[in-house]
Amino acid sequence: MPAARVPDDRGMQSSRLEAFSDGVLAIIITIMVLELKLPTDGHSFAQLWHATGAGLLTYLLTFVYVGIYWSNHHHLFQVVRRVDGRVLWANLHLLFWLSLFPLTQRWLDESSIARDPTVVYGVNLLAAAVAYFLLQQAIFRTPTGSELREALGRDLKGKLSPVLYLAGIALAFVAPWAGLVPAVVVALVWLVPDRRVERYVQRLPGEEPPK
Amino acid sequence: MPAARVPDDRGMQSSRLEAFSDGVLAIIITIMVLELKLPTDGHSFAQLWHATGAGLLTYLLTFVYVGIYWSNHHHLFQVVRRVDGRVLWANLHLLFWLSLFPLTQRWLDESSIARDPTVVYGVNLLAAAVAYFLLQQAIFRTPTGSELREALGRDLKGKLSPVLYLAGIALAFVAPWAGLVPAVVVALVWLVPDRRVERYVQRLPGEEPPK
């Protein structure tokens, strides 16, 4: 099918964009551990829990978020193999917001989950979600982008997440810890891996979509 | 043999999962050096040994462990080339526990090998081993997973390791340094590279297994 191959040969390969993003995400996910504070007054379980417990929990939450972004990013570029300059910069824009997670997570941890740090963490989550949305839009405009649009369908999870982040930001003004609840809910929703793209990739040509 | 190629074409390629894991493992193995304390009271060999010696030895032990995990991970995905969402998350789960090594190794080092830090380090080793086991199980369930199951055989080393970690955790309550002995033993057992998969990969089709 030469007609199908022509658009695929144009533009730039996405492999290096994926490798660079993998590098940034791998570093973000790992350096957060460097920031975790250990007990300075002793070496017992109780002191570890007191000094490091909250940090470990917010680290786990942020690890899951970076993992979700990596997993979704991975699925995104399974379908689209050719990118242009707009996609490059939409991707860097996403990486910028993700690279701030170690900072906002550290502030949240140092403040023992105070109000303003919870709001800033929520704004970071929201900004990353918006950047991911813009990346999808940029990919839709590439020659093979329509395949991704078809694979994603209505993208209910993608549209629901920002709403929940906004709810979390509002709730943080009531009680800081309550502001993190929507973030945990979104993480759990996304932990169920995005089978839409997987299903799309697995469908052999000519086969009817299962729905 | 088209029948063999169809399952191989379904699902997602494992290459990006491998690249991301390589990135995380490379960072874990390298940033631990940032944590090592240098002598603050002088610049002699004796002071270096006093301030940094124990840290270097536990760094070496953890380096070997991350190296073993990388090597086994490498062998694992030599056989299985296609993964699904379950494998992605089982892999992230493994990376989470491995990413805690710089933290638990640092606490062990700062405490000069006290009891509770040794127990926590042992729990980290145990959790990583369990996560690796779950990753294998997730791969077994993929279309090409049965090949891996065949390649691994009885997996005696994989089943023995958690038992030894548990023994180490128990021994730490008797004497902290004794709790590290089983960890060293397991590392030495695994340093002999896993020739099972290698042998499996090397066997040409139609050739009889040498045993």
Add this chain to the structure above:
Amino acid sequence: MPAARVPDDRGMQSSRLEAFSDGVLAIIITIMVLELKLPTDGHSFAQLWHATGAGLLTYLLTFVYVGIYWSNHHHLFQVVRRVDGRVLWANLHLLFWLSLFPLTQRWLDESSIARDPTVVYGVNLLAAAVAYFLLQQAIFRTPTGSELREALGRDLKGKLSPVLYLAGIALAFVAPWAGLVPAVVVALVWLVPDRRVERYVQRLPGEEPPK
């Protein structure tokens, strides 16, 4: 066309050079966040802005610069697939200057944009631009380098940037903040992605250049 393929098969593949460069750039872009100082006297928005605001802005500027270098590097090696020892070292020379960004950006931030740190930051930008120019020259001398030369054309942006960095260094002696203005201007100019190479790659064989 065997005549075209012979030079392409000689020399070394550029893929590993790209992977290594991606790794270094990914780390540079990410570790700068580790250096950002958080407020030590409280957890309010005002204190965050006071302690971290300037750092965030210079981080953003440096992030954009590393992003530009990555994007241009990516485009560079889209055209040239074979490299020699001279290109390897010209590339390492570029990475050296880029690796100093976290240091010069940190000094700039800690000094709250004083004169000498602004000059040093400008010298770093200038040195990286010179190193990039030398890398291009090294690539021109490889068997497939003439294609890149053709794709780049007059390279107005590449020639203008060092002039603006020099202007910034001079302006810093008048007023430090003024020394950063040309750096911001250059970043904005480059944020428009380099369509020259993209256009060159997309042109099908036999097609006439659009100009």
Add this chain to the structure above:
Amino acid sequence: MPAARVPDDRGMQSSRLEAFSDGVLAIIITIMVLELKLPTDGHSFAQLWHATGAGLLTYLLTFVYVGIYWSNHHHLFQVVRRVDGRVLWANLHLLFWLSLFPLTQRWLDESSIARDPTVVYGVNLLAAAVAYFLLQQAIFRTPTGSELREALGRDLKGKLSPVLYLAGIALAFVAPWAGLVPAVVVALVWLVPDRRVERYVQRLPGEEPPK
């Protein structure tokens, strides 16, 4: 030539070993900048030179060394594409010694080039050179290793370097700075890229070696 392809299809691909090594080397080369101390008493050029000058010079030296190891590693695996477990661990052994460079370089820097830190730095250089030698030996024993042996020839540079490191260690007991001179000499010798492998790779089949 099926006879040539059979050994090439056995064993494991070297690509992931290269990717992992690239990651570790990229991190080593970059995190050293995090260790560099900035002036704490002011923001002038003089204070920067006083506080950071020596660190920058030893950083440059170590950067060049890691660059040399990356470049040589790159050349090594240009020829040999299949590896076994012995090569994996010989490679990890090399990475272990390279991963200590940020530590020994930091001690050298903090001591303002005192005797014992210079000796330790020299021992690190020596150990890395020995590990590289052992890696070559491990590769020689793989099915395609004889090609590398032929490509390397007498390997004069590889045999001379350890002798010079030993001389540097001895000289450090006379005067610390003198102990660094052989290290600088070796770096300069190696900066001339290793054209032997390049030449070997570029020779087309059937062509006579130029010598």
